[in-house]
Amino acid sequence: MTVRAAVAGASGYAGGELLRLLLAHPEVEIGALTGNSNAGQRLGALQPHLLPLAGRVLQETTADVLAGHDVVFLALPHGQSAAVAEQLGPDVLVVDMGADFRLRNAADWERFYGSPHAGTWPYGLPELPGSRSALEGSKRVAVPGCYPTAVSLALFPAYTAGLAEAEAVIVAASGTSGAGKTPKPHLLGSEVMGSMSPYGVGGGHRHTPEMIQNLSAAAGEPVSVSFTPTLAPMPRGILATCSAKARPGVTAESVRAAYEKAFADEPFVHLLPEGQWPATASVHGSNAVHVQVAYDEAAGRVIAVSAIDNLTKGTAGGAVQSMNIALGLDETTGLSTIGVAP
């Protein structure tokens, strides 16, 4: 099978990472590349690490340019995907790396994004129970947010196994690429190197309702989420420290068993041996998720920690993984579980 793929938004970090992965994908041929404010520029000037594509020139994001592909990846600012997707027709696989189609609840969307809800597409986190079947053969995929990917994979086994109370507390550290490539003062190297700082504290981060959606589905009841994201002095990676009060009767063994079972057949999620904890460097550039879990008896909490690369499994790798499923390819095609470390 040769899959012809277009990328709308090829000049940003998500688009660049997607191209890095597609270049290594044996079934994909890279077609049109677009980028509005950068249309007309050589990709080599914008993404110098993508040497094989250095001579390609970005085009405008129009229906004509995107026509004639088997797959179109959208890496656009939120609110723009619906209009583009409509023009592409129902037979093209559209993989939206933005937020537009992730939430099921229109009110959540409107509260956090302040615009009308565009709809809900099959959710591209195959490891969540029930997700794979919705992705198989689908022509539309909503790629999860980076934080919800890390958090949902760390915590869902505790909820599906009934180990945890429905109040999750999450503190996550993210590399700066998660904040995108648009220059802003607080994202300057001078500001972020040597500094850790939180943002969107107190429930304000737009990824919160997506976490609630995923964890509530796993628990079978509404789960509240206290989520504090922090900006870490590194370009990539998310370390999510997630905990919830243990239900009565929980033991270290029952926690371990639940996580072993949940990830036993997962190609990308790796439960580390007991005593070894995840480090984001180990998944740098990889689609792997490293997870560890502990039961803190004194505090009465289950604590799960996951490490992902926010741009790979957290965005572009997740997109390719879901594309593979949607197209009937082997889910792991073109994706690696090997990190670039140190």
Added chain:
Amino acid sequence: MTVRAAVAGASGYAGGELLRLLLAHPEVEIGALTGNSNAGQRLGALQPHLLPLAGRVLQETTADVLAGHDVVFLALPHGQSAAVAEQLGPDVLVVDMGADFRLRNAADWERFYGSPHAGTWPYGLPELPGSRSALEGSKRVAVPGCYPTAVSLALFPAYTAGLAEAEAVIVAASGTSGAGKTPKPHLLGSEVMGSMSPYGVGGGHRHTPEMIQNLSAAAGEPVSVSFTPTLAPMPRGILATCSAKARPGVTAESVRAAYEKAFADEPFVHLLPEGQWPATASVHGSNAVHVQVAYDEAAGRVIAVSAIDNLTKGTAGGAVQSMNIALGLDETTGLSTIGVAP
């Protein structure tokens, strides 16, 4: 007043930071400097940033060398302070920057450190209710751990004001200097740059009982603490994200009011204006603590975040602050609230 000060353990990070502060202290004259494995070496080879002391040579840590000073600071491996302190006599001010005399509960000490408990000294976190009076005129001071400093200052107002349930959940990121200067593979620059990782998860970190001690005293009841420390790719700084379930009736206003009241007269703890969150870079090299707090109504939690420099307020600055109080000097003498940023 001229205070003659000796520093036992001058070659490590805590000792170096202490010397940096003592050099700027108008009432202190720096006396003997010791360092066992480095005895005989020039300080300029070990701490090249301390230019005015470059020519000083480290001596062995013996009672003779440390005799004849008004203050002796101990920056020794845990378990070694008691023997040294005994030899110094009761009239010398001994400020222990190690862990030996922080805990009141001998069983806690033995469980976490595996050795007999040396005793309990007045606790050098003056901002905690009741602490200043115990420090005034004292000849013994136990300097708090870096994490307990950041965490206790972030959370005690919520407990003294009765705003929070007695179960605290804390995730903190620390710069690597907190792990000391002894070379270990996981502390290599190659390993830590670009990586975040947790350690001591599930209640295993030795600073946990110290946090429990402080927060329980503030709450007037036992507070459980779930504490997850993480290693961040920066040399200095702690960002502590602390939360607890809000008690019924709590509002954003009552939370803000409690924190404003708690820190109103504190020279080093600064409650940031609403909406502005702490960043460790802002307190780099400073004795200041930046704190912000929010009430997350949806999750029902009070979330407080503090930023400190682990070596300054978290260790050596806290030591100097307590020395000032013990000696009857103005508490802020020789200490700055200005960070070195960016």
Added chain:
Amino acid sequence: MTVRAAVAGASGYAGGELLRLLLAHPEVEIGALTGNSNAGQRLGALQPHLLPLAGRVLQETTADVLAGHDVVFLALPHGQSAAVAEQLGPDVLVVDMGADFRLRNAADWERFYGSPHAGTWPYGLPELPGSRSALEGSKRVAVPGCYPTAVSLALFPAYTAGLAEAEAVIVAASGTSGAGKTPKPHLLGSEVMGSMSPYGVGGGHRHTPEMIQNLSAAAGEPVSVSFTPTLAPMPRGILATCSAKARPGVTAESVRAAYEKAFADEPFVHLLPEGQWPATASVHGSNAVHVQVAYDEAAGRVIAVSAIDNLTKGTAGGAVQSMNIALGLDETTGLSTIGVAP
């Protein structure tokens, strides 16, 4: 003496560092603070590390606002200082931290900056032979560029002692704060962390003519300069590696002797003991310059390396040092040779 100082351009990195130093200066009282695009904002929102000034509000940069001070520091974009200085009158000490008055040769200015030359003021690098006398009592000071500070101090002794041929080759690494606080894509944390890159290669950097001016004066003949600046993944610091072909008869001993003599009485320039090389971390936040020099017999070159903090000795510290001289204060007042490390 109480010196009342105004700072025009207080929101940038140079202005912020200057304020950090002025807050510690025993003879200075901080007056008006201005910042055009940020006028009306609290300094606490822009420079949160300057806690004692957090409540100060920036004003517009006008003659009225700047009037009534003993010293006015200008941290303005190049080309703007002359107009402001004229309005301040001849009796106010004006210290220009920009480039406008550094060059003696109008043609050099016009070629590198593309605008008419504003003039030449006494040059604020007191360590250069003959500089101190020109600064004493002066009402105008041109603060050197950060790279020329590091390079000139590393190499001038080789030229004044006649040890080196008149062709200098310089490669310098700078922290990102040297590029300022205006957000640009290549200065994003995501771009600079984990990366080294050169810029302005081949003689294009505006600091080149300033280096030529200083080194030629030291040599008593025109010195050519090949200068390659590189951007390093750190917020502060310059490491300048400078070399020139050794003249016949040069020995390791003659090189060492020349440098020892040049810096013997300098309070801020420190020639490290033989075998110890400078590291930028050692001068972080300090006005010190660490220098080391070697004679590579096989390659026939004198190699001198200096480390400075680009914002301190390279900008704001150099400005304060020159202010002290101009005002007749002790040159070291309010300035430290102690770095904040690690």
Added chain:
Amino acid sequence: MTVRAAVAGASGYAGGELLRLLLAHPEVEIGALTGNSNAGQRLGALQPHLLPLAGRVLQETTADVLAGHDVVFLALPHGQSAAVAEQLGPDVLVVDMGADFRLRNAADWERFYGSPHAGTWPYGLPELPGSRSALEGSKRVAVPGCYPTAVSLALFPAYTAGLAEAEAVIVAASGTSGAGKTPKPHLLGSEVMGSMSPYGVGGGHRHTPEMIQNLSAAAGEPVSVSFTPTLAPMPRGILATCSAKARPGVTAESVRAAYEKAFADEPFVHLLPEGQWPATASVHGSNAVHVQVAYDEAAGRVIAVSAIDNLTKGTAGGAVQSMNIALGLDETTGLSTIGVAP
């Protein structure tokens, strides 16, 4: 073809990077993995980023363990390769990633390494004129040092084209992984983050004679090399800034033409478009070399800058590239020119 490969020294950075590349090599099957002090440990504990090999256990480095492979890679401390290679027999391809067989001049070896010279093997830098033919079919390969790789590729075209005088001045910045995984105080994250420092200044670095060997061969006459390596606050990457005095008649055009010609058919060396300079981030994890060159007319010098990943093209990627040639595979098999950025 299936090539069975063993790796002696699999626990270090060079060995880990080699395994990362071999896992992606379509013709290689990974056989024995050894590591003396770490023998008996799971690779997952030492190299957690190599998930597919996590369960493999390291063996001792003995002839028996290494027997029965088509290729044996040696990532051993210098001085140990000869003894191991002898035991493997003449029909096994031995690729030495250490220094033992790089130098042709025994006196150079003895002066820089202080031990008897083991010999000289075909030199694994295929891009150097004449190198490929020596590698084809060879059963022994000496992989170049990381700095000599970056420097030789940046400068040899200037010498083969007769553009430059025979005195090269080189300043290079390296990520910390080049210094290996053995913990030493100056390599701690606390020391290297935020700091740049030189080492081995004045001709002392062991890579200097290797550079001289390569550049002299290109020039057809002895080239002197002034080489200053610096340690940069990043885990990977080398940026080499190399210059030499231009010969009479050199122009910007002749320089450009020489470099375009030299790299026209090279799959891994990429001469960037004029005006675009290399950044190490662009080659992170890639076997590509980014090069740019300029003629500084005022200073009369040719300046060439190269960026490589010290662990990939600078060590393990170079090893695989030479293995491919030695085995008659396509030179690019299993190697990528795509960096992992940002």
